[in-house]
Amino acid sequence: MKHILLVEDDLTYSRIVKTFLEKNGFTVQTAIKVKEAQQFFSNSKFDLIIADFRLPDGTGMELLQWSKSNYPQTQVILITHYSDIRIAIKAMKLGAFEYITKPINPDELLATVNESLSAKVAEPSSIIAKGAETSAPKNAFQSSYVVGSSVEAEKLEKHIQLVAPTDLSVLVLGETGTGKEFISRRIHDFSTRKDGPFIAIDCGALPKELAGSELFGHVKGAFTGALDNKTGHFEMANGGTIFLDEIGNLSYEVQIQLLRAIQERTIRKIGGNKEIQIDVRIIAATNDNLIIQSGDGHFREDLYHRLNEFTLSAIPLRNKKEDLEDFADQFLEESNERLNKTVKGFSPEVWEIFLAYDWPGNLRELRNIIKRAVLLTGGSHVEKEALPADLYEPSANIMGTKGSPTSSSRQTDLPSPKDYKSQWVEQEKELIQKVLMDTKFNKSKTARILNMDRKTLYSKMEKYGLD
Template sequence: MKNILLVEDDLTYSRIVKTFLEKNGFAVQTAVKVKEAQQFFSNAKFDLIIADFRLPDGTGMELLQWSKSNYPHTQVILITHYSDIRIAIKAMKLGAFEYITKPINPDELLATVNESLSAKTSDPESEPQATAAPTPSHSSKKNLRDSYVVGSSSEADKLEKHIQLVAPTDLSVLVLGETGTGKEFISRRIHDFSSRKDGPFIAIDCGALPKELAGSELFGHVKGAFTGALENKTGHFEMANGGTIFLDEIGNLSYDVQIQLLRAIQERTIRRIGGNKETQIDVRIIAATNDNLLLQAGDGHFREDLYHRLNEFTLSAIPLRRRKEDLEDFADQFLEESNTRLGKAVKGFSPEVWEIFLGYDWPGNLRELRNIIKRAVLLTSGSHVEKEGLPADLYEPTATLGSTRTSFTSDSRGKDLPSPKDYKSQWVEQEKELIQKVLADTKFNKSKTARILNMDRKTLYSKMEKYGLD
C-alpha cells in the first residue's frame, strides 16, 4: 500500500480528500503545516506528498524544495487556486510532478495520484543524462525530439528562421520570454541543428540550484572542499563538454557564481571548487530568462559584462496570446500526447471549445495549454473535448476553476463552502493590497517590485492598470 502525506490546513477539505484516497486503497497521513509535515518524515516514509500551496507557516513550494533536497524519491503534487497558475508552473520546474486546481475533481485527483506513483523520480545526486539528438528533418514541422512544433504564424516563421541562422554557429544565445513559452524547447532545437548535435545537451534550472551549492553544481568540487564534500564531483559544465549547456533563469545566479561563469566563458576553462587544476571545456552556452537583465545590471544584481558575453545573439520566445494562428498546431500535438499518456482516444475539440481557446489570454502560455488539454482529455468520455471538460476560468472570468462533474465543494455535513465568487473577490483584494504594499516599500521601483512579487514587468503594469495603481 502506497503512503501519502496530505498537507492541507482546511480540515474539512482535508477530511474529504483523505476519505476519498483511503477508499481507493491508499494509506493517508494528514498535516496542516509545513513543519508538521517535515516532522512526519522522521518516523515514516512517504511515496507522495499532496500539499496545498497556501499553508499557515509557509507554502507548498517550500515543502517541495525541502522534500526534493532530503527525500528526492518522494513525488509531490501541489494544490492551488487557479489564480496561482504561474506559481504552480514554477513548482513543476522545481520538481513537482503535477499541480491540481481547486475545487478538486475526484477523477482528476485519482488519475494524477496513480500516474505520479507509477512514474520514476530522478535522484539529484545522480548525474543528469545527456542525450544525443537525431538529425532533424527540415521538411517536417515537428522535430522528433520533444515533438517541437514550429507553428504557422509569421512570428513563428521568423523565430524558426533565426534558429536556423544561429544554430550552425558557436555563438552564445540568450533566449528571452515569459514563463511557459518553451525557451528550453527552442534551445534544444538550436542544439539539434548545430554541429554539436551528437554531443550532450545539459539543461540546468538556475532558479532551482541551492544558492550555497550552485558553484559546485555547475563547476564541480574536490573531496573536502567544504562540509559534506565527501568525494570529487563532476560539474554540469564538464558533463556538457563537446555539447551544449542550457542555463534557464540565468538571472537567479548569485553574483559570486556569475564571476565564475564569466571566467569560464572568457578562458574556456573551469576550476572545481576547492581545486587548483584548470580543466579545458568546449561548451556552447544558451541562457534563458524572463527578467530584464540590463535592468538587473543597473540595480547591481547582474554583471553587465556577463550579460554581453551571453547575449551574442538574442531570440525571443513568443507568448501564446500573440500566436493564436499556431494554437491549433499546439493543441493537436498536446491532444496526441495526452491520449498516449492517459490511454484515451479523443479525436478533437468541439467548436465551442475552439471559440473559448481563441478568446482566452493564456497567461501560463504553452505549459498552461498542455495542462488544460491533458485534464480535458482525462475528463472526456466522448470523441471530442467539450466545454464541460475545461476550467471555468477560461470562459467565466469570475469563477474559480471547476467542473460540472462531482467536485469536493461541500463539507462532510453537506454544508456549502464559500462560493467561487467570494473566493475570487477575496483574492483580488489581497493581490491589490500586496502590490500596493510592495510598491510603497520599493518607492515605486517597478523592477524591484516585479522581482519581489515574482512576476515580469509587463504583468505588473497590467495589474497596476487593472487596480488603478498607476
C-alpha cells in the same frame, strides 16, 4: 502499499481527499502545516506529497524545495487555484511532478497520483527531454516539437536554424511557460554538437551556497559535507551544450566564475587548484530584464554581453493565436495516448473559449487544461463543461477557499509586487471584517469559516484594527 502525505489545512477538504485515496488503496497521513509535514519525515517514509500551495505557516512551494533537497525520491503534487498558474509552472521547474487545480476532480486526482507513483523521479536541475515546446520537466510526456505556422513562429524557427550551426552563445528571452528550454534543445539538435550532451540547469532551483559546486564541481574536503570529489555540470556538458535557465538568479560570486569559464574556456573545482579545459556551448534563458539588473548591480554587464551574442524571443501564446490549433492538436494526441482515450477534437464552443482566453501560463497551461479536459470527456469531442470555469467566466475567479484573493486568469500582466500586496491586504481585511460581522464577532466560528486557527485570526484582527 504506497504512502502519501497530504498537506492541507482545510480539514473538511483534507478528510474527503484522504478517504477517497484510502478507498483506492493508498495509505494516507495528513498534516496542516509545512513544519508538521517536515516532522513526519523523521519517522516515516513517503512516496508522494500532495500539498496545497497556501498553508498557515508557509507554502507548498517551500515544502517542495525542502523535500527535493532532503528526500529527492519523493514525488510532489501541488494543489493550486487557476489564479496560481505561474506559481504552479514555477513549481514544475523546481521538480514538482504535476499540479492539479481546485475544485479537484476525483478522476484527475487519481490518474495524476498513479502516474506520479509509476514515474521515475526527475532531477529539477537537469531537464533533458527531447521534444515538445513546453516548459514541462522530463517526467512530462515527450512529443515532437511544434514549430507553428504564424509569421512569428516561422521567424523564430528561421532564427533557430540560422544560429544553430554556429557556436555563438544564445540568450533566450520570454515569459514562463513559453518553451525557452525546448527552443534551446532545438538549437542543440540542429548544431554540430548534437551528438554531445545537452545539460539543462534551472539556476533558480540551485541552493545559493551550493550553486558553484553544482556548476563547476568540488574536491573532497572543500567544505563541510564535501565527502567526495564532484563533477560539475560544465564538465558533464563537455563537447555539448549547457542550458542555464533563469540565469538572473545566480549570485554575483557565481557570475564571476561563469564569466571566467566563458572567457578562458576553463573551470576550477571548488577547493581545487587544477584548471580543467572545457568545450561547451552556452545557451541562457531568462524572463528578467538583465539590462536593468546590470544597472542595479545585480547582474554583471560584461557577463550579459558574453551571453548575449545572439538573442531569441519565445513568443507568448496570446500573441500567436494562429498556432493555437497546432499546439492543441498536438497536446490532444499526447493526452489521448497518455490516458488511453480516443477524443477526436474540440467543439466549436471550446474553440471560441480558447481563442478568447489570454493564456497567462502559456503552453504549459494549455497542455494541462487539454489533458484534464480529455480525462473528463466521455464523447468524441471536448465540450465546454470539461473546461475550468476560469477560462470563460471571469467572475468564477473570486476569493479562494482560504479567503485569499485570486486575480483573473484573463489578466495578462500581474500588478507590481507593491500594488499586489496592498490589494491583498485590503481584500483580506474586508473579508475578515465581513465574516466577523456575519458571525456577530464569534471568533471561533469566524476562524472556522476562514480556515485559520484562532491565534492567526487574533493576530490579523490586531493587525487590521478589528478588535
